[in-house]
Every structure is written in C-alpha cells, then in structure tokens.
Amino acid sequence: MLLEIEDLVRRFGGVRAVDDVHLAVPAGELRGLIGPNGAGKSTLFYLVSGHLAPDRGTIRFDGQPIEALPPAARARLGISLTFQTVHLFQGMTVLENVMVGAHSWTRHEFVEAALRLRRHRREEPLIKERALAAIERTGLAEWAGTPAEALPLGRQRALQIARALCSTPKLLLLDEPAAGLRGDERRQLTHLLAGLRSEGLTMLLVEHDIGFVSDVADIITVLDRGRVIAEGTPAQIRADEAVISAYLGSSMDGDALDVV
Ligand SMILES: Nc1ncnc2c1ncn2[C@@H]1O[C@H](COP(=O)(O)OP(=O)(O)OP(=O)(O)O)[C@@H](O)[C@H]1O
Ligand SMILES: [Mg+2]
Secondary structure (H helix, E strand, O other): OOEEEEEEEEEEOOEEEEEEEEEEEOOOOEEEEEOOOOOOHHHHHHHHHOOOOOOEEEEEEOOEEOOOOOHHHHHHHOEEEEOOOOOOOOOOEHHHHHHHHHHHHHOOOHHHHHHHHHHHHHHHHHHHHHHHHHHHHOOOHHHOOOEHHHOOHHHHHHHHHHHHHHOOOOEEEEEOOOOOOOHHHHHHHHHHHHHHHHOOOEEEEEOOOHHHHHHHOOEEEEEEOOEEEEEEOHHHHHOOHHHHHHHHOOOOOHHHHHHO
C-alpha cells in the first residue's frame, strides 16, 4: 500500500471530524472520497498532508510512519495537496505561481540561506521547464505570463493542480478540484486525471459530484460524520443504501445522487 491509515482520530472540541478512519490506497489507484458537508474529507486530507495533527492513529506512506512529520517533510516524500479554497500568490504570474510548487523538491530551506542564490540559479531553468510542462498539461499554456488573479476560477483550480504537479508528487490529494468548473473545463479535468492515472500517479479525489467521481475513480470511499460508511466500486456505491441516506436522508434511487 502506498498510503495506509489506521485508527485515525481528529477532534475539534466536541466534534469528531475524523473518527476512527481506516483507509488503504495501493500505488497507482485513483480513490474517490465523497460525503456530505462536514463529513471530514478536508480534515482527513490535512491529516495526511501534515497541516493538522491527529489525536490518535497512524499514517504510513510507502511503509514509513509520517504522522509526526511536518508538512514540508511530507511534501518532500511526494505528498502534494491542492486546497479546497484556491490559494494564489497575488501579483505573480501563472508561471511563477506554478514554479512555487517546486519548492519541496528543490529543498530551498531557510537554513541554507547562504547557498540559496547559487543553488537557485542552477535549479531555476529546471524548475521553469517542469513548471511549463505542468502548465501545458493543465491547459494553461496561453496564460503562463498572465497575473494569476486575473484567471477565471476554473483556470485558477487548474493552476493549483499544475503547482502540485510541479512538485513531482507520488500521491496527489485533490480537494474538490471540479467545484465551479463548467462543462468544457470539467471534461478537461476528467481527461487530465485519467492521463495522470494511466501514468501511475496515485490520487485521492474529494468531490461532491458523484457522476464526476464515478467517471474517474477506481474505488470510492464514503465518509459521514467522520466515519467510513461505505467503500466500493462506483456502481456499488451508487447502489448503497447507507450512502443514499447519508446524502439524502431517504431511500431514493442512486441516480438522485447526481444532483448532490
Ligand atoms: N479548524 C477547525 N476548527 C473547528 N472545527 C473544524 C475545523 N475544521 C473542520 N472543523 C469541523 O470538522 C468537521 C469536518 O469538517 P471538514 O471541513 O473536514 O468537512 P468536509 O467533509 O471537508 O466538508 P465540505 O464538503 O463542506 O468541504 C465539521 O464539523 C467542521 O465544522
Ligand atoms: Mg472540505
């Protein structure tokens, strides 16, 4: 397993945002993660990326326990997260924003300040090349020189993915990358995810649109109030009574999930 989560718990006051979660994702899988608002999906991502610490439990990445490592160390191991809310560096171009994503693998740590300039000069062409490739892949080529904040929302989401790809991840955590995307942008994203999957990149995809997840995911895990309530193929999940009632509170048919 590339990612192995056991007994994971994270509370916020009285709320068990992540409540005894077990999750195992083999290398190369695209795992869908769905659940109603407040189910704990983003919290689970932050626990894996290191932006939040667990109250209990273990997280192993490539066999190594990582729950005590800070986010930068996890990024260097190959864990990359795209946030649910778009984070941009204002006043920087799309290319520069994507190049920032290379930070984790170029190891520009502040303790290396003395070496920084020399090293940076040597690495920059490589970073730029990698950033341009990521920009091309995510359909942003014509915007490379545009200020990032001038991009439409759908393109800003693509930028986040480009930035994550620039860090050459082994595990990509995508938190609602399709939110607010229109038809064409959505199809491009489906195509991109399918392409990354065929190259063997392991991904976890949080998304409310079960139709979108079903198109790209191998297996879907369903969270509700911090707990895993179902896991299976897209077809199994769409037919699962517990899933349907978690989303809709009644026994409607699976197709009704499309509107969630
Ligand atoms: N920083 C925080 N402080 C307090 N409570 C939090 C915090 N972050 C999350 N929570 C609570 O933890 C629970 C899980 O939240 P989380 O954001 O992980 O859900 P989610 O599944 O990502 O929801 P959404 O689909 O709305 O993005 C919710 O009850 C939320 O209010
Ligand atoms: Mg969330």
